[in-house]
Amino acid sequence: MAIYTKEEARRILEKALSFSTxxxxxxxxxxxxxxxxxxxxxxxxxxxxxxxxxxxxxSSFGKQSGSATIDEFDDAxxxxxxxxxxxxxxxxxxxxxxxxxxxxxTYDEPRSFIESTANITPEYRARVAASSINPASEKDVTAxxxxxxxxxxxxxxxxxxxxxxxxxxxxxxxxxMRTNDGTGSGWVSRDFNDIRKFDADEAAKVAIxxxxxxxEARAIEPGxxxxxxxxxxxxxxxxxxxxxxxxxxxDEGRSFMSKDGGTKLGQKIVDERVxxxxxxxxxEVPTSTWNGEGxxxxxxxxxxxxxxxxLAYDRYWAKEKGTEAxxxxxxxxxxxxxxxxxxxxxxxxxxxxxxxxxxIRSVDPQTLLYTGLTRDGTFYIENGEIRYPVxxxxxxxxxxxxxxxxxxxxxxxxxNGNLIPYMKVRDFTFTSLSDAV
Amino acid sequence: xxxxxxxxxxxxxxxxxxxxxxxxxxxxxxxxxxxxxxDIAVKKRLADVALNTARSLGATYADARIGRYLNQYxxxxxDKVQNVVNTESFGIGIRVITNGTWxxxxxxxxxxxxxxxxxDQAVAIAKANSIIQKDPVKLAPVEAYGEVSWKTPVKKDFKxxxxxxxxxxxxxxxxxxxxxxxxxxxxxxxxVNEQKYFASTEGSYIDQDIHxxxxxxxxxxxxxxxxxxxxxxxxxAPMGMGYEYLDGLESEKLEGPAGxxxxxxxxDIVEDATLAAKQAKEMLNAKSVDPGKYDLVLxxxxxxxxxxxxxxHPLELDRVLGYEANYAGTSxxxxxxxxxxxxxxxxxxxxxxxxxxxxxxxxxxGYDDEGVKTKQxxxxxxxxxxxxxxxxxxxxxxxxxxxxxxxxxxxxNDVQFQRMPNVSLEPxxxxxxxxxMIKDVEKGIYIAGRGSYSIDxxxxxxxxxxxVYYEIKNGEIVGMLDxxxxxxxxxxxxNSCTKICDESDYRMFGSFFDGKGQPSQVSAVSxxxxxxxxxxxxxxxxxxTV
Numbered sequence: 001m002a003i004y005t006k007e008e009a010r011r012i013l014e015k016a017l018s019f020s021t022x023x024x025x026x027x028x029x030x031x032x033x034x035x036x037x038x039x040x041x042x043x044x045x046x047x048x049x050x051x052x053x054x055x056x057x058x059s060s061f062g063k064q065s066g067s068a069t070i071d072e073f074d075d076a077x078x079x080x081x082x083x084x085x086x087x088x089x090x091x092x093x094x095x096x097x098x099x100x101x102x103x104x105x106t107y108d109e110p111r112s113f114i115e116s117t118a119n120i121t122p123e124y125r126a127r128v129a130a131s132s133i134n135p136a137s138e139k140d141v142t143a144x145x146x147x148x149x150x151x152x153x154x155x156x157x158x159x160x161x162x163x164x165x166x167x168x169x170x171x172x173x174x175x176x177m178r179t180n181d182g183t184g185s186g187w188v189s190r191d192f193n194d195i196r197k198f199d200a201d202e203a204a205k206v207a208i209x210x211x212x213x214x215x216e217a218r219a220i221e222p223g224x225x226x227x228x229x230x231x232x233x234x235x236x237x238x239x240x241x242x243x244x245x246x247x248x249x250x251d252e253g254r255s256f257m258s259k260d261g262g263t264k265l266g267q268k269i270v271d272e273r274v275x276x277x278x279x280x281x282x283x284e285v286p287t288s289t290w291n292g293e294g295x296x297x298x299x300x301x302x303x304x305x306x307x308x309x310x311l312a313y314d315r316y317w318a319k320e321k322g323t324e325a326x327x328x329x330x331x332x333x334x335x336x337x338x339x340x341x342x343x344x345x346x347x348x349x350x351x352x353x354x355x356x357x358x359x360i361r362s363v364d365p366q367t368l369l370y371t372g373l374t375r376d377g378t379f380y381i382e383n384g385e386i387r388y389p390v391x392x393x394x395x396x397x398x399x400x401x402x403x404x405x406x407x408x409x410x411x412x413x414x415x416n417g418n419l420i421p422y423m424k425v426r427d428f429t430f431t432s433l434s435d436a437v
Numbered sequence: 438x439x440x441x442x443x444x445x446x447x448x449x450x451x452x453x454x455x456x457x458x459x460x461x462x463x464x465x466x467x468x469x470x471x472x473x474x475x476d477i478a479v480k481k482r483l484a485d486v487a488l489n490t491a492r493s494l495g496a497t498y499a500d501a502r503i504g505r506y507l508n509q510y511x512x513x514x515x516d517k518v519q520n521v522v523n524t525e526s527f528g529i530g531i532r533v534i535t536n537g538t539w540x541x542x543x544x545x546x547x548x549x550x551x552x553x554x555x556x557d558q559a560v561a562i563a564k565a566n567s568i569i570q571k572d573p574v575k576l577a578p579v580e581a582y583g584e585v586s587w588k589t590p591v592k593k594d595f596k597x598x599x600x601x602x603x604x605x606x607x608x609x610x611x612x613x614x615x616x617x618x619x620x621x622x623x624x625x626x627x628x629v630n631e632q633k634y635f636a637s638t639e640g641s642y643i644d645q646d647i648h649x650x651x652x653x654x655x656x657x658x659x660x661x662x663x664x665x666x667x668x669x670x671x672x673x674a675p676m677g678m679g680y681e682y683l684d685g686l687e688s689e690k691l692e693g694p695a696g697x698x699x700x701x702x703x704x705d706i707v708e709d710a711t712l713a714a715k716q717a718k719e720m721l722n723a724k725s726v727d728p729g730k731y732d733l734v735l736x737x738x739x740x741x742x743x744x745x746x747x748x749x750h751p752l753e754l755d756r757v758l759g760y761e762a763n764y765a766g767t768s769x770x771x772x773x774x775x776x777x778x779x780x781x782x783x784x785x786x787x788x789x790x791x792x793x794x795x796x797x798x799x800x801x802x803g804y805d806d807e808g809v810k811t812k813q814x815x816x817x818x819x820x821x822x823x824x825x826x827x828x829x830x831x832x833x834x835x836x837x838x839x840x841x842x843x844x845x846x847x848x849x850n851d852v853q854f855q856r857m858p859n860v861s862l863e864p865x866x867x868x869x870x871x872x873x874m875i876k877d878v879e880k881g882i883y884i885a886g887r888g889s890y891s892i893d894x895x896x897x898x899x900x901x902x903x904x905v906y907y908e909i910k911n912g913e914i915v916g917m918l919d920x921x922x923x924x925x926x927x928x929x930x931x932n933s934c935t936k937i938c939d940e941s942d943y944r945m946f947g948s949f950f951d952g953k954g955q956p957s958q959v960s961a962v963s964x965x966x967x968x969x970x971x972x973x974x975x976x977x978x979x980x981x982t983v
Binding site: 036037038039040041042043044045046047048049050051052067069071091092093095096097121122123125126129130133142144145146148174175176178187252253254255256258259260261358359360361362363364365366367368369371372373375392394396398400401431432433434435436437 | 517518519521522524538539540541542543544545558559561562565566568569570571572600604620621657659661664665666668758759760761762763764766767769850851852854889890891892893894895896897898900902920922924926955956975977979980981982983
């Protein structure tokens with residue numbers, strides 16, 4: 001079993017630490033069990049099970065550090081891994097940015113482990129696949145999907161007395177449904193910590209309906225359109241934007257967040273209705289309550305009323321700048337409104353509904369311009385109703401411009417471990433058409 | 438990026454942040470890289486435990502891959518070493534067919550007991566899934582090769598080169614960049630050694646030792662007053678070579694247009710970093726491109742990525758058939774187009790071939806990860822679509838009975854599946870240099886190096902950028918351009934190919950971390966070509982004000 005309890009993990013780590021002779025020693029013990037099933041062409045294709053555990057030791061003498069890892073935890077192995085790390089440290093060049101390990105910290109009790117998810121069986125996975133394949137076959141549609149579930153733990157211990165432990169479970173599901181005439185495609189994504197919240201039949205139905213609805217799409221001219229972005233369509237652009245919240249690159253003048261020799265901290269960069277924060281204890285998107293260095297992760301505001309409230313500082317950069325370290329977020333929560341997707345469509349005179357965006361790549365880091373394409377369900381809206389499917393577009397757009405052109409926020413949905421609202425945005429830039437279905 | 442990876446990365450330090458997940462293995466001391474690992478006789482005995490266990494549980498086919506994956510990663514910025522990481526990953530992956538259905542399990546417990554347990558699990562998964570199986574697996578025949586071996590022919594094993602020498606070289610390149618006006622420089626050296634042992638119930642026991650290397654950097658120049666920054670990345674290519682790739686041999690250098698230095702099978706990182714700094718500064722004031730139609734002259738280290746995305750991926754048979762529909766997508770190059778025998782993928786001069794054999798390429802191996810001997814084959818001949826890339830369980834679907842030998846798994850921990858072989862463009866048959874090509878262009882843009890790239894899920898519509906852009910007017914390079922990206926459609930683009938330089942210009946581009954599959958796996962692949970001309974391609978301006 002790769003999942004150790006808090007007590008088992010502490011026992012192994014304390015034993016390993018007892019072999020340390022370095023000035024400082026940091027250890028991280030982790031393990032995971034994961035299973036998956038993959039299906040396509042309305043039948044199962046590949047699937048598998050993975051199990052892994054390891055102990056990583058970083059020893060430091062002055063500013064020289066070395067790391068070693070092992071996956072056996074008997075006393076002799078623990079002693080060996082510590083000695084290896086110490087030998088490597090003595091051979092390593094000095095790291096001028098070395099930070100000594102953190103002392104003891106207080107953490108919130110994490111909410112990220114759910115027993116039922118840890119107990120998923122191969123038979124359950126096969127049933128989920130069948131929940132897609134059977135209705136697809138009945139509707140002249142072909143299903144291709146993937147279910148992955150995992151449970152894992154991680155524990156830290158260092159020579160300054162820090163101990164941290166976290167267990168978590170995750171399940172990720174996606175399915176693409178394509179009509180057998182090749183002209184329609186629909187997709188859905190669901191992810192949870194708790195498998196009991198997952199309804200495989202409901203998810204399959206969403207994708208099948210989109211596939212059937214998107215058949216025989218019409219071509220309309222590329223240009224600037226009002227769009228309704230489902231959370232799956234905006235999440236990647238928003239997450240890419242979040243990488244710009246790195247204080248160091250902003251201070252160094254090589255980031256969207258750089259400005260006039262300083263940064264945009266405290267400056268309004270998007271519409272005042274935009275509020276974005278992270279919260280490891282949010283019941284819908286719980287994560288670990290500490291990061292890889294053992295820094296406590298707490299609710300942190302990143303954008304408040306359109307204004308940059310925080311940039312992420314690692315411990316070294318915080319020290320250089322004489323400020324507090326702010327860990328990079330482990331999830332991303334954007335405030336929404338009360339409107340449902342149906343409400344947003346109803347209030348749209350002319351616009352396009354986007355299911356998801358695909359193959360998103362940075363075009364210009366200076367302006368956070370990204371390109372990519374719409375996929376698996378793109379629909380034209382007129383006078384409050386979905387009128388017909390349209391061909392996919394290539395877009396060239398910056399999430400900063402997008403959040404400045406905000407029209408309305410709708411309800412939040414969990415997507416890839418984040419909470420993102422439906423969003424209506426004006427003047428979203430499509431630069432060409434794609435024949436892809 | 439999957440959320441799990443995002444969370445994983447978010448918790449790590451700056452150095453680790455830049456490290457691809459492949460390198461997040463077990464850290465080991467540098468000396469341990471030279472440890473020869475498990476004896477081959479022991480590997481054979483243990484692999485047989487998996488094969489015999491699978492047979493006894495009713496499997497009709499089984500293969501076992503005992504893998505030891507050694508990686509070294511050196512990361513620096515300016516005058517600092519950020520990270521030196523040595524990792525080792527060792528374990529076994531067992532794949533079975535039971536009731537006509539695949540099952541796979543892996544373990545790092547490489548003992549008889551551990552292997553039996555994992556084999557049990559693989560068979561149990563296959564049985565559970567066989568209930569919903571509608572299309573039983575059919576394998577193309579393969580020769581039983583007996584006990585054979587293959588090695589990347591390296592001249593300098595990276596594991597024997599001291600870390601201090603590698604660090605010194607990167608710091609020297611960084612210093613060269615800083616001395617020439619860079620504000621920042623990050624440089625990295627990725628080195629991979631896959632020691633793979635494959636055994637199958639078909640009667641093959643294959644031992645392979647595979648090496649890859651990728652030196653790369655990013656140089657940034659900043660204009661604080663204008664609040665602008667520009668980066669110029671290395672013009673190196675990842676290669677299936679040893680540390681000798683960094684020798685910087687004069688005989689492997691080419692004089693490119695606009696003072697560019699281009700590299701074939703040997704790379705001079707200090708020289709490239711020097712030029713990169715100068716070019717990054719020049720980019721700060723480069724002319725913003727006027728959008729419109731241009732003739733594009735594409736350098737191999739740029740064209741390689743275009744080949745990768747617009748030829749390599751759409752001709753993967755698993756994509757064409759729908760196996761990747763839920764992730765990477767499907768393909769416009771459907772079976773009916775191939776069956777017609779006259780589908781014009783490109784102009785008459787376009788010949789594209791696949792191989793797993795080109796010396797120095799990332800794809801070169803003796804046998805693939807299901808024990809098939811590697812080879813070369815045509816994908817497009819005289820512009821016409823001829824074939825796909827397929828493995829043992831797929832070729833029967835295109836009425837062929839021999840696997841193309843392009844099955845790969847990124848580690849023992851992952852199931853093997855169809856991966857892109859090297860896909861390359863044949864050089865032009867007539868003598869024709871890059872300088873002659875530029876002379877013939879009236880209104881064009883010369884693009885070198887990889888940049889931003891995006892393509893749709895059926896590989897029709899793409900948008901690509903490069904590392905550096907130069908405007909061509911009436912046969913001359915007239916200056917650097919900025920904000921360039923070209924948009925086209927795959928078939929239209931390849932049919933607009935009017936000229937290809939000769940073989941003296943042929944060299945390889947590489948992708949070290951090409952992603953595919955669920956759970957996603959990376960693989961490394963090269964794409965050879967000579968500089969080529971494409972007429973009347975739509976160029977957009979990507980400059981914005983925010």
